Amino acid sequence: MSTLIGPALAADLRRRGGFDAQACMGCGYCTAACPLGIDMLPRRLFRYVLFGMDAEVRAELETVFSCLLCRACEQSCPAGVHITDNVRTLRGWLLEEGR
Amino acid sequence: MALPTRDVAGILADNLRLRGSVLPIPARQATRWARELDLPKGGSTVLYTGLMYQLIPCIERLVTIERWAGDTPLARFTGLGRRLNRLVNGVAFVPRPSARERAEYDRVPADVARLLHRAGVEFGYLYEDDLYAGTLAWDLGADEAVAIHARRVVARLRRHGVxxxxTIDPHTTNMLRSVYPKLVDGYDIRVRNYLEVLAERGLDFPAPVHDRVVIHDPCVYARYENVVEPPRKLLAAAGLDAGEPAASGRLTWCCGGPAEALYPARAAAVAAGRVAQLRETAPECVTMCPICLVNLRKAGDGMRFRDISGYLARAAGIPGATGTAGQADPPPAPGGR
Known part of the structure; x- marks a missing residue:
């Protein structure tokens, strides 16, 4: 199955409330710090967004909404990514998609 | 099994937009705690509860219903429930928490008010205009509904000359101090938490409490609002032997509570992990957030959890304070964990 890659989704999210996932280096400190042990967030999820893979992002709805927004990940992030702000922005997009 | 995420989140956002709170409760229920305090209405400085503590018994009832409904065919009708809730406030049909369930959570704002009076702070209260700040809807990404609500809250503050x-809890502190300035033009309300105010003012503690306790820092105080030292300073002044868990301060570990509205089982798993950490330091824990208090208590399994206001009120000699030794925990909501 092929996936069409494009910048539209990331651009839409940046307009909504800021989305700085392009700074993510994929180091995985965030995943190691997550109290929920979510391995999807945020590395792969953010890549889905940056590549414009809408369907893959929609499929992770439960992952996005189960994030605690506790910022343990941000405390560990060497790139200073605003991970919880990005997650909140994604939630808003997912809620609107479902209207 | 959890109820459909979009529908539950949608109901909460609809409630904020239509009724001014994600869980609309009657004003008399939200302001009951102030009945005996004779606080002036309004003024340049007000105690703003944001209803977080008062809402906890209602939240617990709803989570119990949600857990039950999630395992039944009713879960398929959550979307219909959302449409009906737009017409009629569904919270009105939730069984009312008992007086005993409400008592401890109503006691927190009352203890805070008495502590501020002891410290010589003058303030008023907005009564029915003390509105929920919009935390849960903001966390869910319902920014448009929260922006409209924030303007409503600020209009009331301005109407009363505030x-x-x-503030008395981390979530309301964060919303009013760090989120509202992004949502409301010309926002110029000064926001301080009561722990910051008391730590700065200093307070006499004529009846020091020498209990051994462990501190649980809420994520929002520690990592969003940098409120780490004031509670420690106050607990030390009140005589408590307050120990640190392995994860504390800015490296604190979440209580799991933020997941409870949508995924109660996940919230319980995180809480159980945190309780195991806390238990290694002391069998009694000081909390500073209503969400942490209720979520950790449910996973507590023999540990005792109390809000910091109760310990401070007890050490300040305020009669009937919630931190009084030997007081029983309130009963869990029927069917709760």
């Missing part, structure tokens, strides 16, 4: 608010 220049400064003193």
């Amino acid at each position: 220049r400064e608010v003193i």
Whole structure:
């Protein structure tokens, strides 16, 4: 199955409330710090967004909404990514998609 | 099994937009705690509760219903429930929490008010205009509904001539101090938390409490609002032997509570992990957030959890304070964990 890659989704999210996932280096400190042990967030999820893979992002709805927004990940992030702000922005997009 | 995420989140956002709170409760229920305090209405400085503590018994009832409904065919009708809730406030049909369930959570704002009076702070209260700040809807990404609500809250503050608010929980503190300035043009309300105010003012503690306790820092105080030292300073002044768990301060570990509205089982798993950490330091824990208090208590399994206001009130000699030794925990909501 092929996936069409494009910048539209990331651009839409940046307009909504800021989305700085392009700074993510994929180091995985965030995943190691997550109290929920979510391995999807945020590395792969953010890549889905940056590549414009809408369907893959929609499929992770439960992952996005189960994030605690506790910022343990941000405390560990060497790139200073605003991970919880990005997650909140994604939630808003997912809620609107479902209207 | 959890109820459909979009529908539950949608109901909460609809409630904020239509009724001014994600869980609309009657004003008399939200302001009951202030009945005996004779606080003036409004003024340049007000105690702003944001209803977080008062809402906890209602939240617990709803989570119990949600857990039950999630395992039944009713879960398929959550979307219909959302449409009906737009017409009629569904919270009105939730069984009312008992007086005993409400008592401890109503006691927190009352203890805070008495502590501020002891410290010589003058303040008023907005009564029915003390509105929920919109935390849960903001966390869910319902920014448009929260922006409209924030303007409503600020209009009421301005109508009463408020220049400064003193908050009592981390979530309301974060919304009013760090989120509202992004949502409301010309926002100029000074926001301080009561722990910051008391730590700065200093307070006499004529009846020091020498209990051994462990501190649980809420994520929002520690990592969003940098409120780490004031509670420690106050607990030490009140005589408590307050120990640190392995994860504390800015490296604190979440209580799991933020997941409870949508995924109660996940919230319980995180809480159980945190309780195991806390238990290694002391069998009694000081909390500073209503969400942490209720979520950790449910996973507590023999540990005792109390809000910091109760310990401080007890050490300040305020009669009937919630931190009084030997007081029983309130009963869990029927069917709760």
